[in-house]
Amino acid sequence: MGIVLRGGTVITADSEYLADVRIEGSTVSTVGQGLVRSGDTVIDAAGCYLLPGGIDPHTHFDLDVGSTRTADDFASGTQAAIAGGTTTIIDYAAQARGGTLHAALAEWHAKADGNCYADYGFHMGITDYNPAVADEMSQMVAAGVTSFKMYLAYKSLKVDDKTVFQALRRSREIGALVGFHCENGDAIDMLVQEAIEAGNTSPRYHALTRPAIAEAEATNRVIALAEMAGAPVFIVHLTCKGALEAVIRAKSRGIAVYTETCPQYLLLDESCYAADGFEAAKYVMSPPLRTLTDQAALWNGLSAGFFDCLATDHCSFNYQRQKELGRQDFSKIPNGGPGVEHRLALIYTYGVLTGKITLQQMVALTSTNAAKLFGLFPRKGTIAPGSDADIVVWNPDASSVITAAAQTQRVDYTPYEGWRQRGRAEYVFLRGREVAKGGTIRQEALGEYLSRKPFPIRRED
Numbered sequence: 001m002g003i004v005l006r007g008g009t010v011i012t013a014d015s016e017y018l019a020d021v022r023i024e025g026s027t028v029s030t031v032g033q034g035l036v037r038s039g040d041t042v043i044d045a046a047g048c049y050l051l052p053g054g055i056d057p058h059t060h061f062d063l064d065v066g067s068t069r070t071a072d073d074f075a076s077g078t079q080a081a082i083a084g085g086t087t088t089i090i091d092y093a094a095q096a097r098g099g100t101l102h103a104a105l106a107e108w109h110a111k112a113d114g115n116c117y118a119d120y121g122f123h124m125g126i127t128d129y130n131p132a133v134a135d136e137m138s139q140m141v142a143a144g145v146t147s148f149k150m151y152l153a154y155k156s157l158k159v160d161d162k163t164v165f166q167a168l169r170r171s172r173e174i175g176a177l178v179g180f181h182c183e184n185g186d187a188i189d190m191l192v193q194e195a196i197e198a199g200n201t202s203p204r205y206h207a208l209t210r211p212a213i214a215e216a217e218a219t220n221r222v223i224a225l226a227e228m229a230g231a232p233v234f235i236v237h238l239t240c241k242g243a244l245e246a247v248i249r250a251k252s253r254g255i256a257v258y259t260e261t262c263p264q265y266l267l268l269d270e271s272c273y274a275a276d277g278f279e280a281a282k283y284v285m286s287p288p289l290r291t292l293t294d295q296a297a298l299w300n301g302l303s304a305g306f307f308d309c310l311a312t313d314h315c316s317f318n319y320q321r322q323k324e325l326g327r328q329d330f331s332k333i334p335n336g337g338p339g340v341e342h343r344l345a346l347i348y349t350y351g352v353l354t355g356k357i358t359l360q361q362m363v364a365l366t367s368t369n370a371a372k373l374f375g376l377f378p379r380k381g382t383i384a385p386g387s388d389a390d391i392v393v394w395n396p397d398a399s400s401v402i403t404a405a406a407q408t409q410r411v412d413y414t415p416y417e418g419w420r421q422r423g424r425a426e427y428v429f430l431r432g433r434e435v436a437k438g439g440t441i442r443q444e445a446l447g448e449y450l451s452r453k454p455f456p457i458r459r460e461d
């Protein structure tokens with residue numbers, strides 16, 4: 001006896017066809033015609049798309065940022081993910097300065113294990129690179145943490161070029177992919193200090209002190225260092241034309257550069273910082289929202305296939321009491337915004353239905369490419385015999401309005417308040433278990449830790 005999703009249109013990164021999908025246990029057993037047998041549970045998927053469960057490779061749940069902790073923890077964050085059709089998240093664990101990677105991994109397991117509604121893995125943020133940490137990196141890979149992140153910005157996190165270069169070389173030896181937060185932190189720190197000293201303390205100065213050129217410069221630098229190291233590199237949350245041009249140049253030369261952007265950079269722009277009073281704090285994130293010219297460049301890049309992933313960088317803080325920590329000083333506003341719940345519907349509504357990308361590109365960007373880059377493919381990221389039965393029955397006819405009141409994310413606002421969203425995750429399956437139906441989430445934390453495969457080392461490098 002199995003579950004058959006009958007008569008939907010299966011969408012993968014490279015195909016689209018009408019079929020039944022038969023689930024036996026936790027995996028897909030067959031994809032084809034006429035798969036229903038007696039005793040099966042049958043779900044009528046006619047008129048719906050069958051999408052591989054979304055993979056969001058960039059979340060921050062239950063993150064302590066010093067002054068406060070993210071509004072969403074692993075339970076509420078992964079419930080929101082499931083509600084929106086995302087069945088796997090990869091969260092950023094973070095080494096404490098002076099601490100070990102092992103301690104960070106243990107801390108993240110303690111926060112996530114038993115609390116996740118979606119499957120989950122971890123990247124490891126490195127803030128304090130030294131020979132012992134270089135050693136630990138290979139132990140992380142053995143523990144299934146096959147990607148790392150380094151920050152070129154944020155006073156307490158940023159690393160210098162020597163460290164970037166050393167870590168990239170190390171990643172190549174051990175089969176790991178290092179992601180970088182690309183902003184020139186030294187220049188930004190000066191601009192921030194000058195703004196505060198001049199009494200320019202309102203939220204819009206967050207954006208004015210983090211110009212796009214600081215991101216473009218850091219992106220160019222990281223790519224050059226990766227090329228020198230002969231290592232693959234991942235540029236996280238890319239937001240602007242200059243940084244995208246650096247990625248396109250490198251990709252065109254065959255350099256192993258991968259990148260992601262996020263819905264907020266495609267859909268929102270710097271005009272959000274002109275909001276009255278302190279409201280602009282809702283959009284304080286790093287990098288900040290950019291110009292309409294940058295936004296157009298990102299959409300062109302997305303259509304043309306220069307982006308690998310669409311992530312959210314979900315890092316939610318309530319407007320009341322949390323964003324307000326920076327009411328007198330924008331540099332104290334906790335950085336980040338919510339998004340894990342609405343990623344699929346936003347890209348479907350504003351990307352697919354506007355003709356900017358195809359459904360297959362949507363699947364590649366929201367699931368398949370992340371699975372490939374982060375060592376989960378073909379277990380995750382596709383609908384095929386043997387793959388985990390992580391499947392979203394997507395109803396393209398649904399339409400609703402995004403509101404904070406109606407969201408699952410445990411945060412008191414959404415940057416998309418009042419936005420129309422089309423399409424809905426009618427059913428969500430996680431390893432063959434129905435975890436959401438008609439917007440109602442199963443109240444059971446069935447998510448499992450994903451030990452990921454190393455990044456393949458290219459022979460010619």
Ligand SMILES: NC(=O)NCCC(=O)O
Binds near residue numbers: 181285286335337
């Ligand atoms: N993006 C953001 O503002 N906060 C989360 C941390 C990061 O990804 O830089």
Ligand SMILES: [Zn+2]
Binds near residue numbers: 181286287
């Ligand atoms: Zn970042």
Ligand SMILES: [Zn+2]
Binds near residue numbers: 315
């Ligand atoms: Zn982030």
